[in-house]
Amino acid sequence: MPPQGDRRHSPRVELYQRIVAAIDDGTFPPGAKLPSEPALAAQLGISRPALREVLILLQEDGVITRRQGSGSTVNQPPPPPGLERLLPVEALLGAGDVRCRRLAVEWEEPTDFSGYHLRLAPSARTCFWETVVEADGVPACFAHEWSADEATLRAVDPSLVTVLDVPSTASAPPTTMLAAFLASAAHLAMTARSTLGATTLGKERGEAISRPPEAPALLITQTVSALGQPLLAAKYLFPAGSPLLYLTPRR
Template identity: 35%
Template sequence: MPLEPLSLTVGQPLRVAVYNSISRAIRNGTYPLGSVLPSDAEFCAALGVSRPVVREAMLLLEEDRLISTRRGIGRFVSDAIPRIGFERVRGLELLLSESVGAITVGRVSHEVQPASDLLSQALALDPSAAVWTWESVLRRTGTELALTFEAVPAAGSAFSDPATDSMPEATALTRLLASVDPSYVSSTCDVSVGVLGDHRADALGVDPDMSALILTQRVSYRGAAVLFAKSVVLPEAGTISLQQSA
C-alpha cells in the first residue's frame, strides 16, 4: 500500500493529515478511480495512527465524495473526482433562522493553519499555503443545531484582515458579505448526509454515530475563490430553503 509519509504540521489535526495523505493518493492515481481501498487496519499500520483517527478521516473523505462505502464489501474510490462546491450565498445562521427563529453563533476557534488537501483544491492555493479558519456552533435558545467550519486564504484574502475576528457573533460568510459588494459574489454547493464523527459530536454534545446534513460551500468574489465552508446541521434545525437560479 504505497502512501506518502504522513506530513504533520503544527496546528493541523491528525485526522486532516490522514485525510491529506489518502486524498493525494487518490488524486495522483495511487488508488485508481473505482478501486477498492485498503482496510482501516492497513491504513493504521501504514500511517502509524489509531482506528478512531482513520475513521474520522474516512468520514471526511466520504463526505467529500472521494470515496464510498458498500456495506459488507468495503470502501471504494469514487468513479470520478468530484467537483467541489455549494450553492447558496447566505450565512448559515440566516438560513436556519428562517425556520426556527433567531440563531446565535458561538465561536469555537479562530486560527491560522496549513491548508489541507481539500482547502488547497477548493481555494486554488499552493499546497504550502496557509489559511485562516473559523469554527462556530450555531444555537437556538441554548440548543445546538449546527457546527460550521470556514476557511479563507491567509494571503490575498477578500477580507481586509482575516487575522481579526471583528464579528464573533456571525459566521465568516456573513462577515464577508457585509464587507464586499454582494453583486460580485457567487457560490456553488453540495448537500449530502453523513455521520458526525468524534470531533464534531463533541462540539455539539451528541452521539458521534448520529447522522446529519452536510453542507459544503465554495464562495467566489469577482471570479476568485475566497471562502470554503463545511457545515453539519442536526435534524433539530428544521427545514433549510435553498434558492437556485438558471
C-alpha cells in the same frame, strides 16, 4: 480542528446517500411514493430496522414525508450545485433566535479540502474558523470555514482580510465567515458552488453538543468565489433534528 482526509462512512450514512442518489437520478422522482419497507429493504439488500432508521433521518432532513398507513413520499430532489441564493447559515436557519459561538480561529497550512477548493499552494496560509450556530439555544450547525490566502483576499478586496482579524465583542457578536465576507464586501458579486451529502458528527463535534460521534448529519460543502477567485471553502454540518433550511429560489 477538523480531521484531515476522508473518514470512512458508517453503513447508515452510506444507505442515506444511496437513497438520496436514487432520488437525484429520477429512480424515485418528486411526488413518488417509495416502495414499501419490505420491498425497499429487499431491493437495497439491507434489513428493515436499518432501513427504518434511515427513513426517519430522511424525513427529519425534509427529503421525504412518512405517514402511517400510506408509506413514504419524496418531497423534492436534493438541491442542485449552488444554493439558490448565496446566504450565510444564520439566514438559512430561519427567523428564530440564531446565534454563533466561535470554537476556533487560526491561520494554518492548507488541508486536503481547503487546498483543493481554494487552489492553495502547500506553503500558503489559510484562516480557519470553526463556529457553532445555535437556533433558539440548540446547536443546529457546525461551520468549518477556510479563507483564501491573504494575498488573494487583498487583491479582491482588502476588507476581506480585515474582518478575519476583528475580535468578537458584545457590540459585534461572532458570525460565520461567510456572513462576515458578505457584510464587509456587499458590492462584490459573490457566487457559490455547493454539494449536499451525509456524514457523522465525529468525536470532537459530538462531545461539543453532547451527541454520540456516530450521530448522522447533513453535510453541505461550499466554495464561494468573486472576480474569478475562490475566496472561501466551507463544510456546514447539520445534526439530525436541526431546523429545515430556508432557501430562496433564484430570480
